[in-house]
């Protein structure tokens with residue numbers, strides 16, 4: 001009997017330290033006017049580097065990595081509990097060395113990169129000396145990657161890349177971009193694209209614009225144009241035609257880590273909601289004593305706990321199977337659930353804070369936008385729901401029955417009685433005798 005919802009005391013100590021550290025030292029960074037990915041900003045480095053050093057000293061740096069890459073190999077359940085704390089602040093993942101999109105980029109370089117690529121890019125990336133971007137989505141559409149047109153053509157010892165990408169997060173601070181481009185237009189659809197490591201300073205890489213997510217002061221979503229960008233042949237990442245397989249490796253882990261951090265963001269909203277409810281008063285008492293307010297707190301708690309258990313169960317399955325493909329349905333399900341839970345809880349927290357709630361003094365308006373981001377980035381909710389349904393229906397394909405449904409009560413009763421053999425006759429006799 002292995003069901004257990006307890007954290008072992010040794011690990012709980014680490015979580016307690018993280019909790020205090022994030023509240024005390026990391027959350028205030030959000031008010032100082034710089035971006036966590038701006039690695040060349042001296043103010044950012046003066047404040048963030050010493051905090052990163054403390055995290056390293058505690059052995060909590062880059063815990064998403066396996067021991068072969070210098071991580072602790074804690075596994076996804078423990079990572080889930082840690083990410084719940086990191087989700088409280090947009091700066092916390094950077095302070096703990098596990099910020100997107102660098103985590104996913106590091107993961108694919110570690111899996112698919114050559115020795116030389118790892119030496120050049122992986123170590124500084126894992127140390128947060130540099131940051132990176134993932135350049136896949138195109139201006140004409142992101143949900144359907146078969147529409148992508150950015151191309152890479154061989155020319156002597158080089159690849160020549162032409163095309164445009166959209167929402168390449170952190171492109172403006174990045175040392176390199178991982179670019180997905182069509183190399184084999186005539187191959188079968190999912191073998192048409194390959195991935196490349198493109199140093200951002202390469203001639204022909206132009207950041208047309210840095211689009212902002214609503215409410216951000218400075219945009220960091222790069223609209224990037226690639227015009228005759230030449231990279232040496234050895235900048236191909238993984239095998240030619242392998243971009244879809246590589247991106248699935250990247251996105252599977254990324255999606256559950258987003259969900260884990262969203263648990264933390266929701267918890268923060270609920271926490272603030274409760275503190276507000278007991279503190280804010282009307283003429284006849286605290287708003288916490290109003291049933292209408294209690295309903296909102298109860299709904300938030302219930303939704304958060306359901307979501308959290310689903311996330312942790314999925315994390316547990318990843319640890320058990322060590323294969324994202326086997327857990328695809330549940331990862332897609334939590335990806336689809338996440339924006340709704342986040343939006344509902346952040347929205348209620350905003351509402352219960354009244355006018356203060358809509359101001360940038362509180363995190364809620366950003367969280368509500370963040371909830372929509374969670375429903376779009378890494379693929380829209382609709383696409384993930386289709387994955388859930390298709391995967392779930394697989395269990396039913398072999399029970400397809402043209403006569404189904406047959407709900408007529410007399411047939412159901414006969415079918416049920418047949419299961420009881422001789423006893424069925426006794427039941428029928430009794431029914432006749434009793435006139436039932």
Ligand SMILES: Cc1cc2nc3c(=O)[nH]c(=O)nc-3n(C[C@H](O)[C@H](O)[C@H](O)COP(=O)(O)OP(=O)(O)OC[C@H]3O[C@@H](n4cnc5c(N)ncnc54)[C@H](O)[C@@H]3O)c2cc1C
Nearest residue numbers: 134135136137141142143167168169376377378379380382
């Ligand atoms: C904050 C943020 C950061 C991002 N970072 C990156 C990044 O670093 N690198 C990168 O490459 N991309 C990034 N993206 C892009 C992201 O992957 C795309 O936004 C996403 O894939 C959706 O593509 P789209 O925006 O073109 O929307 P569209 O494809 O135009 O979809 C718009 C809407 O159409 C509907 N829709 C689309 N397809 C279907 C379907 N099959 N069935 C039903 N309805 C459908 C959905 O309602 C969907 O929301 C980021 C996005 C955001 C918001």
